Structures are given as structure tokens and as C-alpha cells.
Amino acid sequence: MDSKQFNTQILSLSDRLFRLAKSILRNAEAAQDAVQDLNMKLWEKRSALEEVENVPAFMLRSMRNLCLDNIRQKREEDELPVELEFSEPNPHQQVEQKDLVARIRSMIDDLPELQRTIIRMRDVEGMELSEIAYVTSLTENAVSVNLSRARQKIRQKIIYEQKRVEETVWKG
Amino acid sequence: MERMNDLLEKYFRGETSLTEEAELKHYFVSNENIRAEHEAYRALFVAFDQEKQDTSDIPFSKVLQQQHKVKRFWIRTFSYSGIAAVLVLALWIQRPQQEKDYAIMHGRRIDDPEYAQKYAEKKMNDVNEMIQNGLKPLRNMEAIKENLRTADKNGILKHEILESDKNNNINN
Numbered sequence: 001m002d003s004k005q006f007n008t009q010i011l012s013l014s015d016r017l018f019r020l021a022k023s024i025l026r027n028a029e030a031a032q033d034a035v036q037d038l039n040m041k042l043w044e045k046r047s048a049l050e051e052v053e054n055v056p057a058f059m060l061r062s063m064r065n066l067c068l069d070n071i072r073q074k075r076e077e078d079e080l081p082v083e084l085e086f087s088e089p090n091p092h093q094q095v096e097q098k099d100l101v102a103r104i105r106s107m108i109d110d111l112p113e114l115q116r117t118i119i120r121m122r123d124v125e126g127m128e129l130s131e132i133a134y135v136t137s138l139t140e141n142a143v144s145v146n147l148s149r150a151r152q153k154i155r156q157k158i159i160y161e162q163k164r165v166e167e168t169v170w171k172g
Numbered sequence: 173m174e175r176m177n178d179l180l181e182k183y184f185r186g187e188t189s190l191t192e193e194a195e196l197k198h199y200f201v202s203n204e205n206i207r208a209e210h211e212a213y214r215a216l217f218v219a220f221d222q223e224k225q226d227t228s229d230i231p232f233s234k235v236l237q238q239q240h241k242v243k244r245f246w247i248r249t250f251s252y253s254g255i256a257a258v259l260v261l262a263l264w265i266q267r268p269q270q271e272k273d274y275a276i277m278h279g280r281r282i283d284d285p286e287y288a289q290k291y292a293e294k295k296m297n298d299v300n301e302m303i304q305n306g307l308k309p310l311r312n313m314e315a316i317k318e319n320l321r322t323a324d325k326n327g328i329l330k331h332e333i334l335e336s337d338k339n340n341n342i343n344n
Contacts, residue, residue, distance in 0.1 A: 018228030035228055100215040101222060108219070123220045126190055148186030154216065155184050162212045 006046055011039065013056055016125060017063045023120045024067040026109050031067075038066050054134070061135045064117060071113075100161070107157045108150075115150035122147055176210065197221065 014035055021031035042049060042062070052058045108116050118136065121127045129140045129147075136143065179196055182188045188196070200206065200217035274281050275288045282288045 014228045015226070019223060019226050022226065032228060101219045104215050104219040105223065120223065123193070124223045126193075128190065144186050148184070151184045151186060158212050158216060 006043060009055055010042055010046075010049070010059065013059050014039070016056070017059060019120065019124060020060055020063050020117065021067050023109075023116055024064060024113055025070065030070070034063070034067055034070060038063055041066075054131075057131050057134050060121070060131075061137075064135055068113070103161060104154070104158065107154055111150055111153060115146050115153070118143055118146045119150040119154070176207075180210070180213065 017035045017038065018031055021034040022028055025031050025034065038059070042059070049055065049058075108119060111119065114136065118132055121132045121135065122129075127135075129143050132138075132143045132147075133140045138146070176196075176199060179188065179192055183193065183196055197217050197220070200210070200214045201221050206214060274283045275285075276282070277288070277291060282291070
């Protein structure tokens with residue numbers, strides 16, 4: 001595979017890879033680095049890529065694995081838990097997230113890694129359950145269960161947020 | 173509107189198809205007049221739509237440039253290592269030749285091997301001559317010793333003759 005073919009087949013997926021990495025790492029800069037890192041690794045092993053049947057799914061799977069490795073490594077270095085649980089936004093976040101859309105994006109970020117990865121692959125990228133199953137190394141049924149849980153959690157948070165806003169308006 | 177309610181319920185259970193989800197997204201994102209009870213969920217689909225616009229800031233050219241940078245780095249490293257190795261080898265080969273080709277005589281460097289050899293031979297002859305001259309007194313000593321031995325021998329004969337005369341006188 002020469003650089004032209006690599007450009008066409010691999011680098012054209014950069015945006016999808018970036019969104020996935022950003023969702024997992026919850027940091028745009030770290031996501032950029034991860035995408036570059038993956039592109040470099042794949043460039044070095046580009047001859048092996050010719051044998052891959054579904055290149056986009058393979059790339060997304062590699063991206064997720066690389067991001068999870070980065071989190072694990074960071075956790076070992078910093079001794080932090082894998083998942084940081086976010087509850088109520090702090091005052092600074094509240095100012096930043098006045099917009100409900102931004103709040104929802106933040107709610108998705110607060111989901112466990114697997115759930116937020118699955119909900120984004122489905123609702124942002126429009127991927128089939130079978131593709132998501134391949135990327136996450138789960139069965140389709142497990143993907144479906146996690147997708148449902150993720151959506152239910154977001155729904156509950158939206159309802160809670162709506163009630164909170166209504167109460168604020170009522171009190172005000 | 174009943175359909176939208178049903179679709180929403182199905183969506184949160186994780187049972188909708190990609191086509192049904194596309195219908196929901198179209199309703200929430202592109203429709204200005206949605207029902208008040210659905211308003212809370214508009215932000216959810218808008219959030220997904222916004223996330224789809226998230227793009228990596230890494231231009232393809234930058235990734236390729238990075239790849240070429242890495243390639244260039246290795247080419248340079250190997251080139252410099254090669255040059256250094258050749259230089260070391262050249263110095264190593266040249267060093268013994270230089271040692272063979274010159275000699276220090278009386279603190280003076282002699283680069284002409286023929287001259288150095290003749291000079292060394294001459295000096296060796298001088299030393300030989302000096303040794304020969306030094307041995308001359310020893311040779312004289314040898315001659316004296318020989319004379320003494322002869323003189324001593326004469327003394328023994330004289331003693332024998334005297335003894336013989338003495339014996340003859342007694343017998344007579």
C-alpha cells in the first residue's frame with residue numbers, strides 16, 4: 001500500500017477515529033495524539049492492512065484498544081481509577097454548560113466507557129450493531145443491552161435536568 | 173404524533189432500526205415545530221448531530237509529513253552512523269601505517285624508511301666497532317696469561333731437573 005492508497009483508505013477515516021478517541025478519552029488534544037499515533041502505527045504495518053476485510057471496523061477497533069491502553073497506562077502512572085464518576089457539574093461547568101445540548105454531550109461523557117462508545121457509534125456514526133459488536137469485541141445482544149442502558153440513563157438525566165430547570169423557574 | 177411517541181419509546185429500549193433512527197433525527201433536528209412534550213429530547217438529537225460535525229484538525233498532509241519526518245529521521249540517523257563508521261574505520265586503517273612509516277631518532281622524526289634503515293645499520297656498525305675495540309685489552313690479557321702459563325711450565329721442568337740431579341748425587 002503506497003501513500004496515495006493510504007490517504008484514500010485510512011486517513012479518510014481520521015474524523016471518525018478522532019470522534020471515537022475523543023469519546024473514550026474525553027479530551028480533544030489526547031484524541032488527536034491518539035489518532036496520529038494509530039495512523040503512524042498503521043503506516044508502518046500498511047502491508048498487513050491489505051489482508052483486512054473491513055478496514056473501517058478494524059481501524060475503529062484498533063483505535064478503541066489504543067485509547068483503552070492509554071487510559072490504563074495513565075491510570076498506572078497517576079494511580080487513578082479507570083472511570084471517573086461525574087455527578088453534579090461544578091459551578092464552572094454550570095456556566096460552561098448553560099446550553100442543554102452541551103449538557104447532554106457532557107451527560108454522554110459521564111457514561112461508562114463502553115456505554116458512551118456504543119451510543120456514539122450508533123447515534124453519531126450510524127453503525128450497525130454487528131459492526132459495533134466487532135469493534136467492542138462483544139456479542140450483538142450485549143451491544144443492544146448496553147445501548148439500551150445508555151439511552152435510558154440519558155433519558156433519566158434529561159428528565160432530571162428538565163425538572164431542575166422547571167423548579168428553578170418556579171422558585172425564581 | 174403517536175408514531176413519534178412509539179418510536180421514541182422503541183428508541184430508548186434500543187430496539188429501533190437505523191432507518192427509524194434516521195426518521196427520529198430528521199424530526200428533531202430539521203423540524204421547527206415539534207410538540208412541547210418532545211422538546212426535551214430535541215437537544216439529545218441535536219447533540220448527536222453536532223458531534224457528527226466534530227472533525228480532527230489533523231490534515232492528511234500533516235500525517236504524511238509526520239510519516240516522512242520519521243522516515244527522514246531514520247535515513248539521517250543511518251547516514252550519519254554510516255559516515256561515522258567509515259571515518260572510524262579510515263582512522264583505524266591509517267593509524268598503524270603512520271606508525272610503520274616513521275621513526276624517532278635523536279628526537280627527530282624520520283619519515284623516509286630507507287634512510288632510517290641505513291641510519292640504523294650505521295649505528296649498529298658503530299656499536300659493533302665499539303665492542304670490538306673494548307675487547308682489545310682483554311685479548312692482551314689472554315696473551316699475558318699464555319706467557320705466564322709457559323713460564324710456569326719452564327719452572328716445573330727446572331724443578332724436575334733439579335730433583336733428578338739430587339737423586340743422581342745420592343746414588344753416586
